[in-house]
Amino acid sequence: MLKRLPLSQRREAFTALSQKWYKRKAISRMRRTAREFSEVEGPAADDLIAMRNASRKYNFRYWLARRGPARPQPLPDTGRYLSYEPWPGGHNNIRMSLEMAAALAFALNRTLVWSPQRMMYLRGKGGLGQYFDIADLRAGVPIISYDKFAEKLGLQSGKPFNDIRQKSNVHVVDKEQWSGRIASGVVICVPRCPRLSDGSSSFAAFQKYRGTLHEVDTASSPYETAHVLHFGPVLLGNFYNFIWAPPRRAPQIKRFVRDHIHFRELAFERAERIIAALGGHFAFSCMHVRRNDFQFKEMWLSAEQITANSAKVFEPKEQLYIATDERSDSKSAGRPNFDPDLLRVNDHSWFAPLSAVYRTRFLGDFAGELSDTLHSLLGCIEQLVCSRSRVFVGTYKSTFTSYIHRLRGYMRDVDQKQFLYTHARYPEDYTDDKGGVGLARKGPTWSAIGGGQPFWGREFLEAWEETEVSMW
Template sequence: MVYWKDLPSDALFTSPINRERKKKKYLTFEPDGGGFNNIRMSLETMVLMAHAMGRTLVMPPSQGMYLLRKDRDKQRVHFSFDDFYHLEQVGYEHAGLDIITMEEFLKTEGMAGNLRNKTTGTVVYPPNNRTKWDGLDPKELKEYLRGVTLTPLDWKPERCVVAFPSDDGREHFKELEDIFSEASGQKPKWAQFTDNPVAVDAPPQERLKESLRGGDVKNLCIYDEEMQEAPVVHFMCYHKMRVRFLTHFYAFLFFEDWRQDLWSKRFVRDHLRYSDEIQCAAARIVAALRKRARDRDPKGNPDGDYDSFHIRRGDFQYKNTRLEADQIYDNTKDELKEGSTVFVATDHQGKPFFKPLSDHYDLVFLKDFKHELEGVNSNYYGMIDQLVASRGRTFFGCFHSTFSGFIFRMRGYHSQNDRLDDRAQALGIVPRSYYYSSKQDMRLYDKYYSVHGAVYSREYPVAWRDIDKGVDLLKDEIAAVE
């Protein structure tokens, strides 16, 4: 299951901005209001921005999450991010990242009278002097935070990329504007980078040129002097104002120093991964699946390889992905072996729907492995589905789905550890990874594509390609700073 690495030098890296941290500053944020994988994408961006800004990250209180609000007894439950990740441990391990709870923040800053109305300058205490908001409706808390913090409403992923310089100081932020002018002035088209990626250690002008999404990005969002001076920067999620971080961190954040760019991608790979409880439950099912596949064909499949799907049928606005099972079979049959064991991650509960597939394959689902899930929180089942599907020999995902997207990204991480041919390794190609929705979209992971279009709806090789380059150089830089 392991695609991540333990790199001690990465844990010592600190952002050049506010490196000395003479005065503690904070970043607060509101979780995305969509499904868990949309929430995950936003979290990745917020953690990296806190590190890049040299700010203490304040985690939101536990609250209900879309589609994760009920337990087995149909009771409403609330979650913090520590329920899914080892965030507390990550904060302890990384020299450049402090993580605290909202309760700690409100006790330390709110109740001490350090938070002021950003219009009048008067001290404002938390609503009802409450510091513990776990399990409560967060509406009042959101309104409070929006009123006492710097809240940048123009940092929108669809209109800009956020740029961080390689050194601290005003003059270095001016350098970024010059780099942006040079890169955007060449009017790059995203298609020119197809199977022709910019080197991960290329000059910033070249890397930024590819990051402009074929001209979709018109502006540079800079962590300017006003934001740097603000005690607290708060990022909203407010759909009515179209303020939402529904994007991939690697499509929104740009680092002038390529080593910091790759560090950020390794950080997400190595540390923003599901908790050990979730990983181990998935590993048990993968082992059981491989035994089943091996027992069915001991001579032809001694390694117990299985194939996998993610078939989404629930509340999904993209009608073009809502195919019947016979259409899915027709679109995918050329890549699968008749009679092979196939694992299906799905939100559809009725097995009769899948008959056109089960007529040809040994079709299995997560609920077929209940004995491996005893004592496991049922709200983890979706993440376990993802992990199990990610280890399929061949995988078919649902186009536009961020659930499928994360499976593709994990397969991308794994691919960098596999011994692929030189071309596939150099381009970040993910073998045997497809979409089932149409022949047109099926083979998007057979090529290198730069980030473009509806960014959130799929993943891109820039997230995993050549991700470990420069680890030794970064280690030398840390030693020099120390």
């Protein structure tokens, strides 16, 4: 029947049918998940279905509401591979490595080698599969397990990628190939960087963007010709700063990351429990206070200063959920973020100035809602909770904060998308670019912080703007 329609109407009909298919798929997954949790403490199966059906009017699961037609099945192996060693940092730094590697594999039509389990800073040993929806990622880019990849290349067992540098037809990218830089100081152009001779309108914009970046063209280079493209532990930064593509291609890469690299459904379900306990979507505000092992000590403000800086952001006596690694008692000060005892930490005396003004809530207040939760997911859950707050204030230079900003940018029903930070007084410090952090700017990346140098410590509007295009 579709063949009888004009091409434009066929596309519209196909889009509508695809959206209906995804809706049926999502509802089926909800019911299946509800059955799985019907025998554990927490909401009953019918309550879980009702919660998620109610949240469907919101944009919490942003990739389902906006994806449209996409490939639901795993993509076949391309025969050309991209492997990488994650950045040796915390969870959100490792997420950045995944996004950069997956986005480049997507742009270069390569199969992504799934990074094996390893020790993760403050998380213990684990793999990214415990945080992200791997099935959905496979529908966006081909993936091969590390074991199968190692077998194909004849790699030795033991330390992952230990002898990959000795293999032929493998192009290894380390700091040496990038003049001592990591990815946040490099721009990979697909297929090549704009030149003055191109006569293209994008050349002037690229000149502003590139700053002092190290440029790499992928056309007719090992990035294109090598059987395996392997990155050492150099991938730290925002993927959309790392990859330059033509105006039509760049939004497709951003959309791929938005629609296919997201947390597991389990994290969304647990976050919904906390959101419901807080009164529902946008019935509370949120603050992220990063301290503990945070290396940027200039961001270690007193609770009194944070309270003063944000006094005109929040409403008096409103609920304020505080996501934090601050440990007010000495016994819990050194606990890593995956420690199960974090749900029993109830000494938050450090936040007394904030608690005197607002109805503060912390992760430990929801131990009942999270009693059956993987503790490695607690950070992801808090990020999702903060993504649904009325107003969010974060910690500058924290990638935990920056990803919350990105999530709020992805969600259409979030009104407050301004980048607010604990170290800046509102609204005085948001009227110009004090300190070069671009607090007031809403322009593209290259005008946000000056100097044309992309920065890993915050997000930019480019992450979610211009993503409404077809990927295929």
